[in-house]
Amino acid sequence: MNKQQPFCEFCDIFQNKKNQIIFQNDFVFAIEDIDLASSQRHILVCPIKHIENSSYLTKNDLQLLDEIHKVCEQILQKSHPGKEYKYGFHIPPHISIDHLHYHGIVLPIRDQFFGLVKFGRLLYPMSYIKENILQQNAKKEE
Numbered sequence: 001m002n003k004q005q006p007f008c009e010f011c012d013i014f015q016n017k018k019n020q021i022i023f024q025n026d027f028v029f030a031i032e033d034i035d036l037a038s039s040q041r042h043i044l045v046c047p048i049k050h051i052e053n054s055s056y057l058t059k060n061d062l063q064l065l066d067e068i069h070k071v072c073e074q075i076l077q078k079s080h081p082g083k084e085y086k087y088g089f090h091i092p093p094h095i096s097i098d099h100l101h102y103h104g105i106v107l108p109i110r111d112q113f114f115g116l117v118k119f120g121r122l123l124y125p126m127s128y129i130k131e132n133i134l135q136q137n138a139k140k141e142e
Helices: 009-016 059-079 112-119 126-141
Strands: 021-024 028-032 042-047 085-088 102-106
Touching: 009 028, 009 042, 021 059, 028 059, 042 059, 059 085, 059 102, 059 126
Parallel strands: none
Antiparallel strands: 021 028, 028 042, 042 102, 085 102
């Protein structure tokens, strides 16, 4: 986190609250979501590099996105093998924390209203994010 950047909850966890991190490598870290009641397990995988949200991603971040999904999938498959999972990002303006984070949720989501509102139509899959990046890149090259 640089000096001009406002306080970031996830950067703070990464820098100062290592005990909350359940996985870390050179590119990403994972934490449990604070709303544990929503599912059997709900994790967030974040890039170590501060990226505010998916609008700031470029073609250069495609490998990072692959790493984020791989880590998320491995954590959930290890803790809840054979279950169904839901993955995705919230996109502007439906973002609660200004640090890119990927949700990994073991299904079913317990609260149907909560699940529909927060994780239904407001949770965008990795493929949607990558498609937007490639479209934006194509427009820049025109």
